[in-house]
Amino acid sequence: MNPARIAQTALYQEVAERLRQRIFAHELPPGTWIDEQALAIDYGISRTPLREALKVLASEGLVTLKPRRGCYVTEISERDLDEIFPLMAMLEGRCAFEASQKAKADDIARLEAIHNLLEVHAASGDKERFFEANQEFHRAVQELADNRWLQQLIQDLRKVLKLTRLHSLSAEGRLQQSLAEHRLIMAGFKARDAKRAEQAMHDHLLAGREALAKMHAREAGKSSAKAA
Numbered sequence: 001m002n003p004a005r006i007a008q009t010a011l012y013q014e015v016a017e018r019l020r021q022r023i024f025a026h027e028l029p030p031g032t033w034i035d036e037q038a039l040a041i042d043y044g045i046s047r048t049p050l051r052e053a054l055k056v057l058a059s060e061g062l063v064t065l066k067p068r069r070g071c072y073v074t075e076i077s078e079r080d081l082d083e084i085f086p087l088m089a090m091l092e093g094r095c096a097f098e099a100s101q102k103a104k105a106d107d108i109a110r111l112e113a114i115h116n117l118l119e120v121h122a123a124s125g126d127k128e129r130f131f132e133a134n135q136e137f138h139r140a141v142q143e144l145a146d147n148r149w150l151q152q153l154i155q156d157l158r159k160v161l162k163l164t165r166l167h168s169l170s171a172e173g174r175l176q177q178s179l180a181e182h183r184l185i186m187a188g189f190k191a192r193d194a195k196r197a198e199q200a201m202h203d204h205l206l207a208g209r210e211a212l213a214k215m216h217a218r219e220a221g222k223s224s225a226k227a228a
Contacts, residue, residue, distance in 0.1 A: 012052035015043060019053060023062050023073055024162045030075040034063065061160045076163045078216060084157055085209035091154050092138065093202035099144035100189050100197040107144050108189055114140060115186050122179040127169045134169075134178065141201070168211035181207060 022028045034054065040047045054071050057063040064074050103111075114137045121130035142151050168174050181204040188197030
């Protein structure tokens with residue numbers, strides 16, 4: 001084996017991860033032009049591993065390569081969200097279906113413990129901790145489903161969704177609404193009703209999209225008012 005070649009592969013993967021985290025943190029906001037020369041200098045690397053890293057991010061939908069114009073951080077449109085969320089609803093719904101079929105008593109107890117955190121954070125109005133517990137709940141369901149193909153597709157789509165600055169919990173009344181939806185998901189798991197759990201998870205994702213749509217409409221209205 002060629003040690004140099006292995007090191008080169010590790011290098012572009014590390015660069016891809018650094019850029020990925022900067023994109024998720026919105027240090028590189030959607031629409032930003034990627035200055036390859038400046039980044040190569042900052043990272044102390046040649047442009048070859050940088051370009052390989054950008055190809056990886058392009059395959060994930062995080063950046064867009066435009067012929068003769070360069071590379072840009074992907075901008076997520078309302079149409080994109082309208083297309084992504086129904087897919088997420090189907091995929092995560094299927095995860096809930098498979099997870100509820102495979103879950104043992106200890107698994108249900110673990111989900112309920114996470115759900116109890118949602119109850120606590122909702123009661124205190126702590127949106128950030130609710131969001132973190134919500135993410136943990138969804139990850140736990142995916143792990144229980146134990147379907148690597150489903151998990152990979154969901155993770156890829158969730159990466160793209162991180163490009164939007166807003167999450168639905170910021171919408172007025174969404175915190176309590178989301179909690180109510182999680183109660184229905186848990187009810188499906190406790191009843192060992194795979195179809196019920198699947199439908200509840202499916203509806204939960206679509207409700208999140210609806211809340212985001214309302215938020216974007218309100219933000220657009222504010223921008224128009226300021227412009228006027």
